[in-house]
């Protein structure tokens with residue numbers, strides 16, 4: 553099976569390469585080789601590769617900046633996705649597209665039920681709106697598709713689009729002796745991209761039916777609880793203080809609760825176990 557991977561330099565892209573089953577022939581495509589905003593290039597490259605499946609992990613991921621760079625967010629997350637969907641349609645291959653928990657509004661706390669695949673999205677920031685536009689395009693232009701929503705991703709590669717990720721930031725600040733203040737009233741499921749990548753390969757290779765899937769670790773936590781666990785697992789003793797999200801105003805509004813759940817069978821281990829694996833991998837890689 554030949555797979556074209558778009559966004560190969562990203563943290564999920566990197567882990568899809570690392571977890572690739574032996575019998576998959578993977579063609580990793582970086583932005584340099586194929587900018588998804590360039591319709592002709594997308595068609596030309598995918599036509600050349602002739603894959604059996606296209607996986608798109610590329611995205612404009614700067615949630616706050618997207619409030620200003622609205623057009624750019626849509627150029628990548630909606631127009632770019634349309635370019636990919638059109639090329640897939642033309643060459644007759646399915647598309648697996650990655651989306652986000654930020655398509656949901658979070659409702660009002662205390663909400664304690666996860667969002668499931670059939671729940672109605674209602675994004676409250678431009679990034680989420682642009683990602684939902686991408687979902688609609690995939691769903692409505694391409695019958696043979698998977699849409700995989702996940703949340704709060706971190707991987708050993710770090711998010712190229714964000715210049716790092718949450719665990720790396722916490723570790724760096726703690727090691728520098730900074731006092732940490734972390735939001736304790738926003739809940740989500742932090743998800744290790746290595747585990748997510750394994751889930752994505754399972755989805756494809758076990759031939760689950762096309763459609764929308766939520767793939768995250770099980771359980772949930774606040775960003776403060778996540779940060780505390782990162783420090784505990786890394787064996788770092790640092791001052792950390794829980795604060796309300798209103799203490800850190802951001803350009804983009806964020807859902808206060810974006811916990812995803814699934815009724816469709818691809819379940820990952822707990823978020824604590826995913827994090828343990830990440831801390832181990834970071835140590836192993838020096």
Ligand SMILES: NC(=O)c1ccc[n+]([C@@H]2O[C@H](COP(=O)([O-])OP(=O)(O)OC[C@H]3O[C@@H](n4cnc5c(N)ncnc54)[C@H](OP(=O)(O)O)[C@@H]3O)[C@@H](O)[C@H]2O)c1
Pocket residue numbers: 558559560561562563564565582583584586587588589608609610611612613628632650651652653683702703704705706710711712713714
């Ligand atoms: N990060 C999160 O917390 C999170 C949460 C939920 C869902 N997601 C979704 O998960 C997916 C993967 O995220 P990630 O964390 O792996 O992000 P990432 O590390 O920033 O990777 C995104 C990749 O997209 C590439 N890219 C950006 N614009 C492009 C363009 N115009 N043409 C071609 N490639 C382009 C980037 O290339 P460069 O390396 O050249 O910049 C980068 O390699 C995305 O769809 C994202 O929306 C992310």
